[in-house]
Amino acid sequence: MASRLLRIGLIPGDGIGREVIPAGRRILEALPSSLGLKFEFTDLDAGFETFQKTGAALPERTVDVLKNGCDGALFGAVSSPTKAVKGYSSPIVALRKKLDLYANVRPVKTVATAASPIDMVIVRENTEDLYVKEERTLEDPAMGGVYAEAIKRISTRASLRIATMAGEIALRRQKLRESGFASIHKSPLVTITHKSNVLSQTDGLFRTCAKEALAASRFVDGGVAVEEQIVDSMVYKLFRQPGSYDVIVAPNLYGDILSDGAAALVGSLGLVPSANVGEGFAIGEPCHGSAPDIEGKGVANPIATLRSTALMLEFLGEEQAAAKIYTAVDANLEEAKLLSPDLGGKATTEEVVSDILKRL
């Protein structure tokens, strides 16, 4: 059988990013050889500690190697300070823009045997909105002195393509539906999230473009229903009736907030993966941050990273390999003997990883 070589960049970043990214590498190395995959890894730097050492949060080498020497990557998390630090800017936000990874795909699900199973995908626009980070600080006595403002940029191009991605994912989820996962929404549905009752131009454009993209005949013929919901009431309904959702498409900031909220529904941020997806390139990245409160204790839940590794493989066209990882992770969760403390267990990161590797 011809084998495929995948060159994977590893960017642990800061905090627990360093404790969970090695798990991603190990699970790739442990995949059965019958899948015909070979991996080559390159360690790459980014993050606040890299900034403190070198003056650059996202070194040029990291971007060059990703662009010219990698097929995909895994990113841990970075410790961006809440107080502005001169010269520092979030490297993951920059990387998404530099590589035009326009979609942040975040599946939020429980195992099928959960008492109240949940299965939805949040498709977050990943390159614009308030994350263009065009902010400025000004002064005006009429404003009480100093004030600050930020640009919220929404473009036709980005809105059309993110909604198209959401439609494609809704179509792809048909297989899950056919395999009888009880909690999945009964038919393909994309919920467009916005706040265009207030932000009629920016979110209004997002809404119009999303509707246009989802009106394409392949989605209509594939039975993809489209609904829209204002983001605040969306949060309410998400918590009351999570089973009402299948695929949610949202501008960058709402998508970020909704997905951390949805993580609470499935038990922990340590379970929820994401993939930053562009044309022919994907970076797997757990949804969580660098978790300074548990850093160095060896108890970070590695599952979000393992699922992000699988998600990266899916977007690189290796669905079978991805399925192996999902199955091994679900088996660990279903048995519930070796769970990390965020899930009420006592297992260390290492114990959870070893258990999942054994199940591959």
Ligand SMILES: NC(=O)C1=CN([C@@H]2O[C@H](COP(=O)(O)OP(=O)(O)OC[C@H]3O[C@@H](n4cnc5c(N)ncnc54)[C@H](O)[C@@H]3O)[C@@H](O)[C@H]2O)C=CC1
């Ligand atoms: N993509 C990225 O690099 C992101 C980075 N951050 C950065 O992370 C730092 C910390 O941010 P926080 O607001 O505390 O959010 P966080 O996601 O790091 O942590 C929130 C809570 O979830 C827990 N948690 C997160 N991941 C976990 C895991 N794998 N296992 C067990 N528990 C887990 C943490 O212990 C904490 O109690 C900040 O500097 C922030 O800028 C935050 C989000 C995303």
Ligand SMILES: O=C(O)CCCC(=O)C(=O)O
């Ligand atoms: O802390 C950072 O540098 C980035 C945090 C942004 C974030 O939560 C996300 O976009 O997933």
